[in-house]
Amino acid sequence: MADDDLLLDASDLMDIFGAEDAKAGEDFAKSIEDLFLSDDDDEAEAAPEAAPEPEPVTPAPVAVRAAPAPAPPPAPVIEEEPEPAEPDRGGMTEEEWRSSPQYADFKKQVIARHLRKKAAEEAARAAAELRARQEAEEAEARARSEAEARAKQEAEKRKLELLEKYKAAKAATIAQRAQAMVQAQDHADSADKAAEEEKAAKLKGYLADLKAKVATGSLPPMALQAKSIAPKLSEASHGLQLDVAKAKALASMFEETRSEMLKHVGDAIGKKPAQAMMKKTLAKVAKTHLDLFGRAAVDAKNELRVDGQLDEDRLARAIYAIPEDRRLESVQVALFELIEMRFIACELGLGHGTKDKIVTKTLHALEESFVKKGWPRELVKWYFDDVVPSTTMADSDV
Secondary structure: OOHHHOOOOHHHHHHHHOOOOHHHHHHHHHHHHHHHOOOOOOOOOOOOOOOOOOOOOOOOOOOOOOOOOOOOOOOOOOOOOOOOOOOOOOOOOHHHHHOOHHHHHHHHHHHHHHHHHHHHHHHHHHHHHHHHHHHHHHHHHHHHHHHHHHHHHHHHHHHHHHHHHHHHHHHHHHHHHHHHHHHHHHHHHHHHHHHHHHHHHHHHHHHHHHHHHHHHOOOOOOOOOOOOOOOOOOHHHOOOOOOHHHHHHHHHHHHHHHHHHHHHHHHHHOHHHHHHHHHHHHHHHHOOOHHHHOOOOEOOOOOEOOOOOOOHHHHHHHHHHOOHHHHHHHHHHHHHHHHHHHHHHHHHHHOHHHHHHHHHHHHHHHHHHHHHHOOOHHHHHHHHHHHOOOOOOOHHHO
16 A cells, blocks of 8 residues: 555544654654655665654544434444554664664554544444434334324324214204104194093083973974884895804994994094994993894993994804894894984984085995905995995085
8 A cells, every 4th residue: 555545634643653742743743754755766865854843733623423312322332453563673773764664564554553443433433323313213203103193092082072972962852852742742632632622512512402402392303314213124135144254244344334433423523422422322222132232232341332332253143143034134123223323313413414424434434445355245235225324425425
């Protein structure tokens, strides 16, 4: 390695050779002259005059690199290389030693050691900086991950809070709607009750007025167009036999007539007055036809039902229990008189026009229902011809 390739400054050479006293300064200046000014090919030439003593050189301060966060890197650990031992001068004088090849080799060893030491320090410093950057990046990544986790946790917390608020609002809305529905139902019930009470009061007043007219003999003649009570059997009865099956069908048809009529009368005067009318008409007719209505008209407590209902099974058995030779005629008379009594009660209590509308709606509904249920045609024809009284119908429904 040539001397020109050794890129050293004064501070590097001072570190190598020191500058403790004047003699050391002279040796330092002589070493510089020998290193940079001497010619290796001309070693026999006389050494130049001693150079003036150089001014003392103050070592340049070493810049300290700031360690990155979060913690400063550890100080680089450099193994100290032993200084090369100075070879034996062999009795040479100082000038001869300075100009000898052995001294030149020794100088190069000292400089090479210093350069290696300096390179090791730079490598250790670079490694420490790399570790510090890596630690800083890891710390930044951890901080970023923690921030994301906190943000996610806050988002979940806000989502749960919003969900709880939504549930509470929904529960409050449902409670308000339920309360409104209950209040509306209460109002509707109160209105229905008031309407029924008003209808009952009107009916009671009408019946009281009717009784007063009957007592004074001022009741107008009835406009009920009907056959004589219990008319004779028509041609529809020819060949009709009320066996067990037809007895059950007839009982069901008769009971359906009562329930259909009760519905329309209830729409006109209220449920309770309509039930009372059905019960009282049954009580009047059942007295004269106990063989047919006696057991079917009462419940388990041996009392008439509130709506005048008949037990269909008991009624069917009572129909079939009548002797066959007079079964058809007896059944026709009893059923006809009960239906006729109810028609008369409707006309007396509600008037001719209202009665006609109730009869029309009831008969139309029965005709459709009997067809759907598939009752025998001959039985249905006999029922409408001989059992249901022939009366007027509403003009608008004919």
